[in-house]
Amino acid sequence: MRWRTLVALVFALWSAVAALPSPDDAKTQSAHGVYTDPTLKDPLWWKYGLNATAEYKYFHEPGRDDILGHYDSRYFTGPVDDAERADVLTHMIRAYLDFFSENGLETWIAHGTLLGWWWNGKILPWDWDMDTQVPDTTLAYLADNYNQTIITYISTGTGKKRDYILDINPWSRQRERGQGHNIIDARWIDIYTGLYIDITGLSQLEPDHLDIWQCKNFHKYRLKDIYPLRWTTFEGVPAKVPFQYDSMLMEEYSETALTLTRFHNHTWFPHLAEWISDEALANLTIKLPEDRQYK
Known part of the structure; x- marks a missing residue:
């Protein structure tokens, strides 16, 4: 009697397990009809536990304006002034470029950061953040080997210790735009x-156009415009820029971005190779030289 009970119990358990959905079963029956489990055929779910239909925003900022929209909420204690911001950004990009170079990781500067390099090899003085790009293979390698790494950097000259965290968005595994919450x-x-x-x-992302690379924010690039990358310097340290940087900048910002010498309350002075703010100009006791060809 006990033996028959045991057999019946084993059979019941086997039947229950067999009834569970498998990755190949996209649909399950319920009392209300057919239900499709969105995770069943989602490789992100099976490999990384990410449900593409329930995408959430990973990075958060304390606000949406030009100032608060450029801080990470987890480390934000209050806005910094312009002088501190410029100092922080300068050493941050130096530390970033040094780290990638020392570890043989491919990266290049992009967007407004690339535009600042074009003018004088520096960050545009009105920028609040910086942009870099990497191939998706490098991105995956960073996620597997360096995610959440704390990097300590000693500033040249001052000897000041600075710490940075390399944080890889788990949704970087999803190379399509998805719901648009995680384009960074x-x-x-x-x-x-x-x-x-x-x-x-x-x-x-386009099988018929393997020479086209793109990010999740619809920026598309031809492979020949990026490679071979050019060695240069940015903020005093070695850096790389795309091969056809000029045409890429004109396509993204228009040609005026490479010729306009008055922007965002700053004026470009060719003799100094610097953007000077209106406030700084008002406090000068000497007249800066002007270059007539820029008028």
């Missing part, structure tokens, strides 16, 4: 202020 794939964050560098991965 990773960040290099100054943990004392919350200021950051946005890191964006580029992928081949």
Whole structure:
């Protein structure tokens, strides 16, 4: 009698397990009809536990304006003044570029950061963050080997110790745009202020056009415009820029971005190779030289 009970129990358990959905079963029956479990055929779910139909925003900022929208909420204690911001951004990009170079990781500067390099090899003085790009293979390698790494950097000259965290968005595994909450794939964050560098991965998403790379924010690039990358310097340290940087900048910002010498309350002075703010100009006791060809 006990033996028959045991057999019946084993059979019942086996039947229950057999009834569970498998990755190949996209649909299950319920009392209300057919229900499709969105995770069943989602490779992100099976490999990383990410349900694409329930995508959530990973990186958060304390606000949406030009100031608060450029801090990471986890490390934000309050806005910094312009002088501190410029100092933080300068050392942050130096630390970033040094780290990637020392570890043989491919990256290049992009968007407004690339535009600042074009003018004088520096950050545009009105920028609140910086942009870099990486191939999606490098992005995956960073996620597997360096995610949540704290990097300590000693500032040249001052000897000041600075700490950064390399944070890889778990949704970087999803190379399509998805619901648009996670177009930034990773960040290099100054943990004392919350200021950051946005890191964006580029992928081949068009099977019929393998020479086209794109990010999750619909920026598309031809492979021949990016490679071979050019060695240069940015903020005094070695850096890389795309091969056809000029045409890429004109396509993104228009040609006027490379010729306009008055922007965002700043004026470009060719003799100094610097953007000077209106406030700084008002406090000068000497007249800066002007270059007539820029008028």
